[in-house]
Amino acid sequence: MALAHPAAAVPQHRRPLPLRVGTRGSPLALWQTRYFLDRVTRFCPVLRDAKAFEEHAITTSGDRIQDRKLAEIGGKGLFAKEIHEALLDRRVDFAVHSLKDLETEMPPGIVLACTLTREDARDCLLPGPALPACDPADPFAALPQGAVIGTSSVRRQSQLLYRRPDLRVTTFRGNVQTRLRKLAEGEAAATLLALAGLRRMELDPPGSVAIDPEIMVPAAGQGIVGVTVRADDTELHELLAAIEDPEARAVSSAERALLAALDGSCRTPIGGHARLLPNGRLRLTGLVARADGSFLLKRSEEGSARDAVRIGAELGHALRRDSPADLFA
Numbered sequence: 001m002a003l004a005h006p007a008a009a010v011p012q013h014r015r016p017l018p019l020r021v022g023t024r025g026s027p028l029a030l031w032q033t034r035y036f037l038d039r040v041t042r043f044c045p046v047l048r049d050a051k052a053f054e055e056h057a058i059t060t061s062g063d064r065i066q067d068r069k070l071a072e073i074g075g076k077g078l079f080a081k082e083i084h085e086a087l088l089d090r091r092v093d094f095a096v097h098s099l100k101d102l103e104t105e106m107p108p109g110i111v112l113a114c115t116l117t118r119e120d121a122r123d124c125l126l127p128g129p130a131l132p133a134c135d136p137a138d139p140f141a142a143l144p145q146g147a148v149i150g151t152s153s154v155r156r157q158s159q160l161l162y163r164r165p166d167l168r169v170t171t172f173r174g175n176v177q178t179r180l181r182k183l184a185e186g187e188a189a190a191t192l193l194a195l196a197g198l199r200r201m202e203l204d205p206p207g208s209v210a211i212d213p214e215i216m217v218p219a220a221g222q223g224i225v226g227v228t229v230r231a232d233d234t235e236l237h238e239l240l241a242a243i244e245d246p247e248a249r250a251v252s253s254a255e256r257a258l259l260a261a262l263d264g265s266c267r268t269p270i271g272g273h274a275r276l277l278p279n280g281r282l283r284l285t286g287l288v289a290r291a292d293g294s295f296l297l298k299r300s301e302e303g304s305a306r307d308a309v310r311i312g313a314e315l316g317h318a319l320r321r322d323s324p325a326d327l328f329a
């Protein structure tokens with residue numbers, strides 16, 4: 001790994017406590033916030049006091065609307081809007097996000113100050129109680145002809161239907177626990193979830209398998225926790241630099257640059273997954289598809305990890321150029 005960790009000096013801390021941290025209120029979001037606080041207190045001993053932080057759970061539009069696909073209601077910005085507002089109104093000092101739910105362009109005055117170490121980026125196939133366990137070598141083989149799969153992600157849906165056009169898809173929303181309950185109650189034969197969320201919730205549903213990222217390209221930023229602050233808040237910037245993971249920054253920069261260059265309507269299934277190779281290089285796979293699986297374009301690009309943004313932008317533009325224009329209308 002060629003990228004050096006920037007945490008040379010332990011940052012000082014000067015401002016009044018507690019620092020207020022904004023988060024969504026779901027069990028996964030709260031877990032991620034505690035994970036972040038654990039990291040930050042290790043690097044900044046002054047903040048180790050239990051009263052140094054105050055959690056502010058914020059309900060977002062994305063949390064309120066539960067019955068429709070994200071793509072129909074306006075996409076990922078919906079999980080962050082109210083949290084950005086709280087930051088800009090100075091009701092919180094920083095905010096913790098699942099990076100994949102964070103739009104690529106931050107609103108004016110807000111910056112993505114820190115990306116934490118990535119959890120496994122892969123998606124996972126979870127069979128319901130009526131199905132046999134999935135085979136890691138051929139995860140979709142366990143799904144009977146015509147089976148109904150629960151997901152609200154056009155990205156997962158398109159890649160599944162591309163390989164198995166016989167399957168049908170039903171909208172599955174809600175937090176991880178809600179979706180597992182729907183699966184247990186037989187609302188679908190199987191579902192797809194991010195492995196990162198399951199791991200963090202210490203869930204290991206029977207028969208579930210992680211899917212090779214070349215078969216099911218994950219979402220840009222999947223498995224990474226990102227922290228935003230006000231752009232002018234140099235003190236918190238400095239503090240967060242100490243817990244930044246340069247590897248997570250490199251891969252997510254490539255993935256998010258890809259996403260930004262594609263600039264799909266949020267209805268366009270887009271995947272992006274980068275990894276670092278041993279020699280300081282970065283390999284990015286990008287995907288564009290039609291939600292019904294009738295079109296799928298996947299391509300990879302490799303280059304120096306220092307050029308992560310350029311690699312992402314170039315691959316994004318190439319995928320866009322070679323896809324049907326109506327996908328980006």
Ligand SMILES: NCc1[nH]cc(CCC(=O)O)c1CC(=O)O
Binds near residue numbers: 098099221222224
């Ligand atoms: N859109 C919901 C969401 N946002 C982040 C995660 C999982 C954790 C992560 O990707 O970091 C999930 C659940 C899922 O997609 O299964």
